[in-house]
Structure formats: C-alpha cells, structure tokens
Amino acid sequence: MAQEQGGRDQEQGAGARLARLLRRWWEEAGSASGGTRPTQQALAARLGVDQTTLSRYLNPKHTSTAPLRVVEALHAQLRAPAAELDRARALCRAALRENSGRRTVGGGGEPTAATDVTDGSGEPAGRREPAGSRATAAPAGPAAPHGPAGGHGSGAGRPRFRWHLHVLVWAAVVVAFAAGVLVHERFAVQDRKAATADGAAGGEGAVAASEVPHQWPLLVMGEQDQFTRARALQNLLNAHGYEVGADGFFGEDTRDAVMAFQRKRGLAPDGKVGKHTWPELVKEVKPGSGTFEVRAAQELLNNVGQGGTVVSGEFTAVTAEDLRFFQSTRDLPVTGRVDVDTWLALLVAQLPPAGAPAYQRPESPPPSGSAPASA
Structure with missing residues (x-):
C-alpha cells in the first residue's frame, strides 16, 4: 500500500x-x-x-x-x-x-493553441507551410537559368524567378520596417530618460532603476486606510530617521515626514510619493539590513498572493527564499535581495489593496473625519 x-x-x-x-x-x-x-x-x-x-x-x-x-x-x-x-x-x-507556470503559459503573450505545438523539426507545426503549398509555389524540378544543371528547359525557370523576386521585395519591406521600429524605439527611450530627468534627485545612496514596464504608484494624504503600500512608505520613512506610525493611514504626520525627506533630497516638497520620491526612498534590503526597511519589504511580500511571508523585521533565509520565488515569477534577476526594480514590482503587485492583516487590525485606527494623529 x-x-x-x-x-x-x-x-x-x-x-x-x-x-x-x-x-x-x-x-x-x-x-x-x-x-x-x-x-x-x-x-x-x-x-x-x-x-x-x-x-x-x-x-x-x-x-x-x-x-x-x-x-x-x-x-x-x-x-x-x-x-x-x-x-x-x-x-x-x-x-x-x-x-x-500554468498561468504564464495559459495567459497573455504567445499563443498556446494546438497549432503552435512543434512536431520535432524545431518549427511550430501550425506555422509551417504544408508540403504541397511549397511544391506549388516553387517546384523542385525546374530550375532557373542560373541554377544547377539538370533542368528541363529554360522557360520553366521564369515562374520561379518571379517568385524569388516577390520574396526579395517583401524581405526588403520587412527589413525597412524593422529598421524603422528600432530607430523609433531608440528615440522613445531617449525621450523617456529626458522626461524623468527633471525631479530625479542626486542624493547619495539612490539606486537607478532599469527600464521596466511598470509605473510607481502615487500615494497622497487621505483619510482612508491605504494598507500595505502606506505601511511600507511609513516603515521606509522610519528607516531614514523620520518617526511616523506604520499604521497604513497617510495623515499629516506622514505627509510632513515626506516633505522633509523631499527637501533633503532636492525634490519638490509636495508631500506626494510617486515616481520621483519612491526611487530615492527605497533602500536595498539584504541580510543585515535595518529592521524598518526589512519590515517594509516583508509587508509587501506578504501581500502578493504567493503564500505569505513572516513580517518580523529580521531578514531570514525564508525571507530570501520568498524573494527569489517572487523575482522568478516577475522575470527579475533572482538575487534574494530587494533592489529598486524588486521594490517597484512589489508595490505594483499590491493592487488592488488587500485588507489589513490580522496582526495589524487591532492597531489600525478606524477612519475618521480628520487625519489621524501621529503614533
């Protein structure tokens, strides 16, 4: 048995x-x-x-x-x-x-229909031309006048020559189109870099983000509980020496700390946390990192739907393992550390926001008509 x-x-x-x-x-x-x-x-x-x-x-x-x-x-x-x-x-x-893995194969991206299954030749079977159509388009027997010997007459090569001419024309069109796409993409990258240059601070310790297809979430002061992203923000502010309560409520105390941080880093002190402030605020998280930044990363990692992560403020081997799994599912370098791209992916993965975890609910004040007091 x-x-x-x-x-x-x-x-x-x-x-x-x-x-x-x-x-x-x-x-x-x-x-x-x-x-x-x-x-x-x-x-x-x-x-x-x-x-x-x-x-x-x-x-x-x-x-x-x-x-x-x-x-x-x-x-x-x-x-x-x-x-x-x-x-x-x-x-x-x-x-x-x-x-x-099943969601990746069955979701968006490359087609997964049965016609895309390879049949051992290395080329998808559904995309290869049938043998009969190839024989019709370019007969194997007749050869062009400049082809190999053994043809059955010079007249038989003309249709094949015209077919080759059409292929060459289409190939030239495809090459021209591809070249245009590459030039357009290069200029688009330059435009994006120029657009994000304004407001990027030159503060020491900032980590430059690579080109990733996500946008940093925008957090502003409000009465509602903003859950994991706001708690991550508050923990990161504490990691930079600003004492705020990590309760998920973006109140006046959190806004004032954000503005002080922005002034210190040469950013516009508007109290909003978006694409210019997040990259300056996040810190690399790895073994030996501080309690606040570790807790911020664990808060986000615990709410991405991969099974839960212990939020302790201590970077453990389990934390590193959970990070490596998250990075592997987001096409990020699997390092087990939280760099700026991993921070961005974690913040984006929080949408839509989940409710406060069980260990946080007793400590979270209920929404009220005024901004919450500093903890």
Whole structure:
C-alpha cells in the first residue's frame, strides 16, 4: 500500500501531494492524543477561511493550493508531526510555482493553441507551410537559368524567378520596417530618460532603476486606510530617521515626514510619493539590513498572493527564499535581495489593496473625519 501511495504521489503534481498530506493531518488529528478531530467548519473558522475553501485545500483532485500561512496554521492546529512541516512548506512552494507556470503559459503573450505545438523539426507545426503549398509555389524540378544543371528547359525557370523576386521585395519591406521600429524605439527611450530627468534627485545612496514596464504608484494624504503600500512608505520613512506610525493611514504626520525627506533630497516638497520620491526612498534590503526597511519589504511580500511571508523585521533565509520565488515569477534577476526594480514590482503587485492583516487590525485606527494623529 505504501509503494502504491508513493507511486501515485510521483504521478501527481505538488499541489495534489500537498492536499493529500493536509487531508491526512486532518483525518489523523486527535488519534495520537486521544482527542476529538475538529470538523472542517470549526477548523475553517480558526484559520479565517470559509469551509468551502478549506475543503478545496484538502481535496487532491481540486486545483486550489493552500497558501503557506494556511499550511503552517493547519500544522499547528492539527498538531501534525513536526518533521512533516518542512516537507509541507516545500510542497506548497512547488505547487505555487507550478500554478504560476500554468498561468504564464495559459495567459497573455504567445499563443498556446494546438497549432503552435512543434512536431520535432524545431518549427511550430501550425506555422509551417504544408508540403504541397511549397511544391506549388516553387517546384523542385525546374530550375532557373542560373541554377544547377539538370533542368528541363529554360522557360520553366521564369515562374520561379518571379517568385524569388516577390520574396526579395517583401524581405526588403520587412527589413525597412524593422529598421524603422528600432530607430523609433531608440528615440522613445531617449525621450523617456529626458522626461524623468527633471525631479530625479542626486542624493547619495539612490539606486537607478532599469527600464521596466511598470509605473510607481502615487500615494497622497487621505483619510482612508491605504494598507500595505502606506505601511511600507511609513516603515521606509522610519528607516531614514523620520518617526511616523506604520499604521497604513497617510495623515499629516506622514505627509510632513515626506516633505522633509523631499527637501533633503532636492525634490519638490509636495508631500506626494510617486515616481520621483519612491526611487530615492527605497533602500536595498539584504541580510543585515535595518529592521524598518526589512519590515517594509516583508509587508509587501506578504501581500502578493504567493503564500505569505513572516513580517518580523529580521531578514531570514525564508525571507530570501520568498524573494527569489517572487523575482522568478516577475522575470527579475533572482538575487534574494530587494533592489529598486524588486521594490517597484512589489508595490505594483499590491493592487488592488488587500485588507489589513490580522496582526495589524487591532492597531489600525478606524477612519475618521480628520487625519489621524501621529503614533
């Protein structure tokens, strides 16, 4: 039976193996200690998810994958064997990686229809011309007058010569078009650099961003909770020595700190955090970095839908592993560190904003008619 189970696990993906492991934890809960196994409804309430979602996480035939925080919470709630937690974490990350790969293949970008499948020649089968059409367009037998010997008459080469002439004309048009595109792109890059030059500060420690197809989000003072992005901003301000409460509410204290930072870096002190202020504000996060910048990165990483990251302010090996996974799914250099491009990708991935996490809710003041006081 064990060999049969092992063979079945090898045939299935990481998501099915994870679901099978989680279901075994639930089925065996209470047997070792003599307690009572919790119902799925009660267990779902403890985890903060609905019963239908939990049922999907425990079903190997369903495509839903439990996020890492749920896996760890299930391990604690069901008192599963301690030795199996690392295996469950590895299966969770592998399943999320598989799901990300399936979304990449099935989403936008290159077509994924059956006609694009290669047939062993290295060229997509759906895009190759049928053999018959090639024979009609350019017969193999008759050759042009300047072709190899063995032709069956000089008149037979004329249609092929005209066909070659059409190909050459079309090739010239394609080359001219491609050259025009390259010239246009070069000028467009120069225009973008010139457009962003105004307002870019020359402060020391700033890291230049590479060309990436995203825009820095704009944060302004407001009464509503702006969630992870505002808390990341506030933590970064603290990392630069400005004492503000990291509660997600962009109030007067946060605006004043932003304006002071902008004046120090030679930026227009408008109190808004956008494409000119973010690149100056972010810091590289790596092992040994300060608590505030690490917490800011972990806050954002915890809210990108890849299973959750512990927000502790300490850069751990798990933080680096979560960063490498995020970078690999965003076509970023997989370094395990947070550079300016990773900051940008993390901030963009927060849209639309999620609610405050459980550990933050008791500390977050409710929205009021006036801007919140400094914490």
